[in-house]
Amino acid sequence: MATSCTQRPALQSDSSGQNRFMEKLMAKIFSFYDEQSLIDVTFRVSNPTALVPAHRLILAAASPYFENLFSGDQGNNPIIEINDIDSDIFERLITFCYTGQMLITVNNVGAMLKAAIILKLDDAITSCVDYLMSHINEYTIQAVYTLERETHCKLLIQKIIEYETQNFVEINQRREFLNFNVEKMQRILESDNLNITREEDAFDAIKRWFNHDVPARQEQLPLLIACLRLTEFDANFLLTHIQPLSGCEMLAFKAMLWIRDPAARAKINMRFTGPRNFSKKTLLAVCSKEFGMNPKLLQYNKVEDKWQEYASIIFDYQLCRTILKEGNLLFLGGYKSGATSNIVRSWNIRNKAWQSLPALDTARWEHCVVELDGKIYAIGGSADTRKRVLASVERYTTSNGWQFVNKLIVGRYAAAEVTLNGKIYIIGGKSGRNDLKSVECYNPNSNTWTSCADMTECHYYPGVAAHNGHIYLLGYFSGNRNVERYDPQQDTWSKICSLKVGDGFKACVSLDNKLWAIGGNSGSIFSGKNCVSVYDEENDRWGQKCSLPETSIHSCFVVPEALLTSK
Template sequence: GRLELKEDNIECLLSTACLLQLSQVVEACCKFLMKQLHPSNCLGIRSFADAQGCTDLHKVAHNYTMENFMEVIRNQEFLLLPATEIAKLLASDDMNIPNEETILNALLTWVRHDLEQRRKDLSKLLAYIRLPLLAPQFLADMENNALFRDDIECQKLIMEAMKYHLLPERRPMLQSPRTKPRKSTVGVLFAVGGMDATKGATSIEKYELRTNMWTPVANMNGRRLQFGVAVLDDKLYVVGGRDGLKTLNTVECYNPRTKTWSVMPPMSTHRHGLGVAVLEGPMYAVGGHDGWSYLNTVERWDPQARQWNFVASMSTPRSTVGVAILNGKLYAVGGRDGSSCLKSVECFDPHTNKWTLCAQMSKRRGGVGVTTWNGFLYAIGGHDAPASNLTSRLSDCVERYDPKTDMWTAVASMSISRDAVGVCLLGDKLYAVGGYDGQTYLNTVESYDPQTNEWTQV
């Protein structure tokens, strides 16, 4: 027989087919509804699928809702949801939103739609908003908002968020579900160039946490190995490196919005194996090798003047150095000085133009990945001697530096050794991307959760 599926009979057909366990009819109805999904009806379809036990349809409708959340909250269906359903939405990490303010504004719109009835649910629902991640001025406005002023539970939540801003040194103790950013608000991770099986790669890929997918983005203008990368003014800077033959001083800049490359003024010194980081506006190019010798010099790019200037040199030449910014200082970690890999660490204060030695790591590390989280510095992977040295070992070890105590502590090791590993913070986890394990150049990724001290494959 034939069944005609139309918008006005589909719900009745699907519920009857579910009741009679007519699996082919159920499948046809679900496929029909999947094609009908729109920001104005996806919440209703999601709820209906849940009630009928249609798990595939529920999953597709839920994913559609999350993907199109900005449009969904502008529709009548959202305003008519009961508080229990609003709570489920607000608890999700997967909604596609630019920032947490969007979610708060959506909640307030929903409450005001039926203020008398919904005011009593406000504090319960506000607990699902990641208030500590809102801007301080936004929190100040909230405190004075009549909706929150007379609600003690709301005031407690606002105070918790303000403490998070006022006491940055206590943030490790103030972690909670409300301090964990939603996946779409953490930004994206870029993997730039590197080595594939035999040669230098020119490709750039980006990883989005919410979709858990890598997508190709662009290609560099030429081959580069052992270059530095940093983000400045929402643009990706690729600095120095070598093209296989010679060491480079050139700089190129990629704008992800316009998908265009610009050539920037070159550094004064040719450098490969350098570290690059942005501190309080300017970008620093640290150490490296110029093709002849190991470098202790450091250059600073001034984005306003559009020029490079030298700042104080490090105490030690460092190539394949790891760099990161912590508490307004630039840290240079490990690297190679020509005779050996280094345990030593030094930090630069831009206000005094001086480098200061810090506590040494427990292991020598060249090709080390360095990043920061919550007031700590992490040194990840690397190698302990040049590859020409037959006793050279690659490292899966990770150690953490606490600037308050000037001490390094070993934390959980990665699943495999990774030399020349790319590392960065994305949300509240550290990501170790690619690297070299002694046999092959890697395309695998793992992430570290500092709160559980565990590594997980991505």
């Protein structure tokens, strides 16, 4: 009598002895198969006709298909007909039942997968799908999509979604993408692992898909827009791009309310309010003891609240300006060897490689640089060491290079720049020996500068950031630790809680819906720690985070965490 499950012997404590036993047992089974000994079933397979001998017990243990087959009416027949699988493929899968291995090629993987699905060989299905996805460039993504439609294989569907999610930037440019159904689009866009560096990439993909067949997809558009991390957009983007879309008005309104009124968030019903895993942001600080020369890049670990070095850069220009654009740090202008420069160089954060870009028309240092709508603006600054002030403004586009636009109302250097609601704000600075309170706003649509309300006091080299629909400014020197807030709707400045830090350059950024002040020394400007503070808006106070290990901050950027993961 066979041993029942409840009477099965316990595992031996000597695992090596048990392994030897299993190896001997499997070797004997393989030899029975190779020698066709003790065969108790033979399959007659068509296309081409072949006879494939086997052992019922082994096949039934390997697959519920064979277990059910042998329990059915023809289960005791010595010869069983198989008509829906090619003989070569069938024989390979029978061998798989004995060895757990099979020879898969680009030419046979499709037929192998279809047969494995029929025979309910789950491990063989997994092997086929893994092979497909690791050889997708040889098999082609088009062929994989065809196989998905023919087999409806759940594992293949899952792996394709993972592939599309990981390679979304490339996939959404393919012709096949335009024919994705809305359910597939939702599965991809809902993923926290969607591999994009900014949420606008997902929005642009939705637009491309939607525009391919607007009448048929009009009602489906809100379903996809709701999959976006809408709170990652600023208010201007929501007003300009989301609110005008039919059926998306309330989505835009909720997102704007979430951004502008933290106290109301508990009452707002939104599907997604946090960033994606690949879109999770952190801080990248550019630190230099020599006014921007040869900077170190420090990345912030939010989980452990600590800073660590990401890279050191050799770049020997003082008081150049640095901006972040599409995964690159752009260094513009500056001062070297007694002369002002018009150099523009790009340093790729991921690849850590330099590239030269078209030079500025005007050499300048202590100037402002900002990006708006994909265009780069170089604004004001000093023309030479005599502080000859510049009011000129030049704009760079890939199609036209650098071109001058309307100049500032008041030429200035050592000012700060920020964008908000589709406009550029230039704040404070110096004009000759005079410190400035004045603020100017540039409208790119009309190519005009207009004066805004003055700050409550003068600031030069301030740190500024747009945050929750306002502009925040951090003072530079001690005695000027005040923090000011600008309301663009009311055109008014007001003071908020002052920073409890001393002299030093400060950067100001908005991260995770909080305002961060990076810099300002706890001791002297040369020996103290470079502080990091986070503003508690509800209680109007600043909390402290881990200080920077370097003593001078040049600039700081909010970047995707994935960007700092080297290839």
